[in-house]
Amino acid sequence: MAAETMRLFGAGARMNAIRILRTRGQAIAHTLTDFIWHSGAMLAPILVAVRFGHIGSWPVAAVVFMLAYGAAVSSVLDALGDSPWNLSQRIGRGQLDHFLVQPQPLWRTLLTDGFTPFDFWPVLTLGVVLMGWSVGRLHVAVSPGWLGLLGVNLLASIAVKTAFLYAWGCLAFWAPRGAEEVSSAASSLIGEVSFPLDAVPRGLRVVLVSAVPSGLLSWLPARALLHVEGAGALDAWLTPLAAVALGACALVLFRLGLRRYRSTGSSRYSDSGHRRR
Amino acid sequence: MVGEFATHPRSSDGIHHRLTRAAGLIPAHLATVRIAAFGPLSDGPWALSTVALRFVRVLILLAIWRTLIPQGTVVSGYGLGSILTYSLVAEVFAAQLNVRTPIATALWDGTIATRFMRPMPVATQYAAEMTGEWALPALLVSAPLLLLAPLLGVDPLPASPARLPLFLASLVLAVAIGLAIDMACTVLIVRIDLGPWVLDAARAVVQAICSGAWVPLALLPFHLGALFDWLPFASAASAPLRIYTGTGDPYRLIALQAAWVVVLVVAVRAAWSASRERVVLYGG
Numbered sequence: 257m258a259a260e261t262m263r264l265f266g267a268g269a270r271m272n273a274i275r276i277l278r279t280r281g282q283a284i285a286h287t288l289t290d291f292i293w294h295s296g297a298m299l300a301p302i303l304v305a306v307r308f309g310h311i312g313s314w315p316v317a318a319v320v321f322m323l324a325y326g327a328a329v330s331s332v333l334d335a336l337g338d339s340p341w342n343l344s345q346r347i348g349r350g351q352l353d354h355f356l357v358q359p360q361p362l363w364r365t366l367l368t369d370g371f372t373p374f375d376f377w378p379v380l381t382l383g384v385v386l387m388g389w390s391v392g393r394l395h396v397a398v399s400p401g402w403l404g405l406l407g408v409n410l411l412a413s414i415a416v417k418t419a420f421l422y423a424w425g426c427l428a429f430w431a432p433r434g435a436e437e438v439s440s441a442a443s444s445l446i447g448e449v450s451f452p453l454d455a456v457p458r459g460l461r462v463v464l465v466s467a468v469p470s471g472l473l474s475w476l477p478a479r480a481l482l483h484v485e486g487a488g489a490l491d492a493w494l495t496p497l498a499a500v501a502l503g504a505c506a507l508v509l510f511r512l513g514l515r516r517y518r519s520t521g522s523s524r525y526s527d528s529g530h531r532r533r
Numbered sequence: 534m535v536g537e538f539a540t541h542p543r544s545s546d547g548i549h550h551r552l553t554r555a556a557g558l559i560p561a562h563l564a565t566v567r568i569a570a571f572g573p574l575s576d577g578p579w580a581l582s583t584v585a586l587r588f589v590r591v592l593i594l595l596a597i598w599r600t601l602i603p604q605g606t607v608v609s610g611y612g613l614g615s616i617l618t619y620s621l622v623a624e625v626f627a628a629q630l631n632v633r634t635p636i637a638t639a640l641w642d643g644t645i646a647t648r649f650m651r652p653m654p655v656a657t658q659y660a661a662e663m664t665g666e667w668a669l670p671a672l673l674v675s676a677p678l679l680l681l682a683p684l685l686g687v688d689p690l691p692a693s694p695a696r697l698p699l700f701l702a703s704l705v706l707a708v709a710i711g712l713a714i715d716m717a718c719t720v721l722i723v724r725i726d727l728g729p730w731v732l733d734a735a736r737a738v739v740q741a742i743c744s745g746a747w748v749p750l751a752l753l754p755f756h757l758g759a760l761f762d763w764l765p766f767a768s769a770a771s772a773p774l775r776i777y778t779g780t781g782d783p784y785r786l787i788a789l790q791a792a793w794v795v796v797l798v799v800a801v802r803a804a805w806s807a808s809r810e811r812v813v814l815y816g817g
Contacts (some may be wrong), residue, residue, distance in 0.1 A: 279708040282728075289734040296738025300748055303600070391719040445586055456597040460589065502688075 268371030298323040313485035317393035326474030327381030337370025341427030348436030350522025409477040415499035419506040429513030562661040567664025591624040608752040630770040632711025634659040637729035692779025703773040706790035713797035745771025
């Protein structure tokens with residue numbers, strides 16, 4: 257099972273490399289674009305932090321760490337393909353059938369579809385380098401335990417965003433037309449947080465780490481890992497806990513939706529093949 | 534602005550004929566505005582997600598400024614009151630300060646082909662569509678933000694009553710500059726065969742840093758603001774906000790905006806005229 261999954265990841269990586277080598281100009285343009293997009297989004301908050309020397313209790317290096325952490329999470333998610341972002345479209349347009357007819361479990365198709373590791377390595381590299389730089393500046397005691405916690409939090413942040421997108425995308429099982437674009441709406445809602453949220457009103461902060469967990473994609477893990485003022489002793493485990501809870505919720509919704517899809521199928525196309533509006 | 538009727542006048546057309554033709558186009562443009570205004574509603578309640586996002590964005594920014602600029606202090610000409618008003622008004626007029634027409638996407642997905650066949654100039658079709666798309670966000674975000682401003686601890690009024698007409702004049706010029714920049718990007722897409730998202734990335738960075746729509750340019754480090762002030766991106770966003778908040782000389786800012794409008798419109802019209810035959814469509 258694991259070997260087959262790795263084989264499909266390998267096939268995705270190989271096709272990604274072939275595409276880059278065959279369309280070098282466009283591939284370079286796309287890679288640069290992604291790099292500019294992410295680094296540019298980081299630049300404005302960093303410039304503000306540099307101008308004032310801090311943002312609240314966050315020194316400049318801690319702000320850089322938070323943004324770099326967010327960039328690393330985004331780049332890994334991007335490399336894993338479009339499935340979470342397109343789920344509602346695929347369900348709404350009946351394209352889930354294309355996955356269901358494949359001779360492999362659905363989870364493996366969703367996990368490996370669109371794997372493009374070479375498109376996003378510059379942003380991942382940028383994130384890792386900036387995290388290393390800021391950890392050095394902040395004199396964080398880097399131990400194997402701390403690195404393990406960083407890895408667990410990174411995986412948890414990726415899982416949180418994936419689960420959030422899947423949970424919303426599942427709505428299309430029940431409203432294939434009305435909720436066809438809900439995945440892209442959900443992705444815009446959970447956009448990356450550019451500033452530390454400590455100063456944000458408490459009510460909004462609670463929303464941003466629960467219902468719309470943008471704060472779990474960089475702010476809360478970074479605050480816990482760097483022990484920024486206000487961080488609790490157990491905060492480093494909040495994002496992994498949230499990932500488990502949200503993941504379970506998304507899984508239940510997906511299974512319920514899939515059960516319904518199996519009984520109703522796609523109602524999007526008429527018998528003659530035209531899409532219904 | 535860059536339409537064919539302006540760029541390719543027929544020699545037999547007199548001024549009267551052209552004016553009559555332009556007047557005849559008004560109902561068509563108004564209809565385009567109306568259709569575009571109601572377009573987002575076809576997506577159902579999901580259109581509201583972007584509305585919520587904008588509220589969250591402005592609340593975060595207001596909270597950040599409160600931590601950075603203590604009450605009673607002035608940083609680079611900005612007191613806490615003026616910076617809060619700046620951020621709020623920037624969000625209220627976000628669409629006008631970051632003008633985007635759908636023309637670049639239409640080039641990419643091929644739908645521009647049908648636009649060339651309509652009896653309307655291509656550029657003004659898209660300008661009308663863009664104007665229509667402003668309606669729903671204005672109703673759901675801009676108006677509520679202005680009404681809720683006192684509850685958020687922000688004074689939504691301009692620095693003085695005399696600044697309001699100057700702000701509106703500056704806003705019109707800002708939209709004109711934004712449209713010219715948008716068309717310049719379209720010309721680039723046509724000439725170097727780029728996907729629209731390639732330029733979108735660069736524009737997003739420029740918008741975040743050089744325009745002053747998000748962070749006032751005077752608050753950037755290393756005196757970057759003094760340099761960015763002279764660029765067209767600042768005239769497209771920062772200028773009206775500075776006039777509104779009383780943090781800039783309105784006449785100097787408007788004069789600079791007018792100069793950029795003239796330069797950009799002339800340059801973009803010439804560039805589009807030289808490039809429109811190169812439009813290649815792949816979409817379907």
